[in-house]
Ligand SMILES: Nc1ncnc2c1ncn2[C@@H]1O[C@H](COP(=O)(O)OP(=O)(O)OP(=O)(O)O)[C@@H](O)[C@H]1O
């Protein structure tokens with residue numbers, strides 16, 4: 001059980017600054033998801049919490065204990081990476097218990113720990129298999145088991161599901177959510193996946209260029225993005241941005257645009273647009289269209305009988321529009 005506090009953290013590699021004066025307070029048992037563009041410093045931040053990377057300035061506390069000078073193994077954390085290397089010559093039991101055996105734990109206790117996590121992760125039947133005899137999702141669960149067996153105070157995940165196919169990702173995502181409920185441990189999770197971020201997080205931290213842009217619940221960052229960067233980053237497809245003459249930018253999400261013929265909105269703005277691309281996704285259809293030289297993407301319900309080149313009348317739900325000033329801040 002542990003809170004994690006980052007106070008005025010900075011990190012540079014030589015002259016290159018990667019993290020700048022970052023403050024972040026993570027509550028005990030909280031599930032925090034870190035998102036941001038490639039290179040913004042997510043892995044660096046995680047590795048600093050783990051103790052795998054020195055910090056240039058600032059203070060990191062885990063469970064109210066300053067850990068700046070503690071070795072990774074003394075920080076009571078466990079980390080699962082994107083490339084979880086299992087030992088190929090060891091079976092699942094040995095892979096999971098490796099750390100415990102290295103610490104000379106008694107055999108009976110090791111057994112108890114391995115069985116506990118195998119139960120939670122539903123891999124009891126796989127304990128005698130080698131990694132090569134497992135599916136990707138099963139391997140991923142073994143890697144999690146190896147982290148969990150130690151009962152850490154904090155779990156750190158760095159894109160743990162990004163090597164899996166879509167179906168496995170979805171089921172592992174549900175597993176991780178269940179795991180969090182079961183073990184009630186603080187979790188810090190890095191992902192590029194919008195759905196993972198929105199569904200797993202108690203709070204999402206959106207970073208850009210080593211700085212936090214916003215911290216909030218999934219609904220807060222979706223409904224009330226602090227600035228244009230967050231607005232564009234959260235949500236898929238990306239929010240449409242329409243610049244006006246006086247420097248104000250109107251933001252409208254694709255899901256807040258409708259075909260005028262089927263829209264019944266109090267605050268609707270109609271535009272005539274020419275369709276450039278139609279992407280039928282089954283449950284919904286994406287339209288990429290142009291009006292007055294402005295490109296907009298609309299996400300419409302169901303399958304729609306529209307082809308590229310056609311002119312359509314779209315209604316923008318202005319009650320859900322966002323305004324951003326010249327500086328990108330929300331107005
Ligand atoms: N050992 C290093 N030496 C120099 N620069 C580094 C080193 N490690 C990382 N960087 C730089 O620090 C920045 C942040 O890297 P980091 O790995 O934290 O990004 P990230 O947000 O995890 O990106 P991604 O989403 O691609 O994994 C990048 O610009 C990267 O090139």
Ligand SMILES: [Mg+2]
Nearest residue numbers: 042043044158
């Ligand atoms: Mg990374």
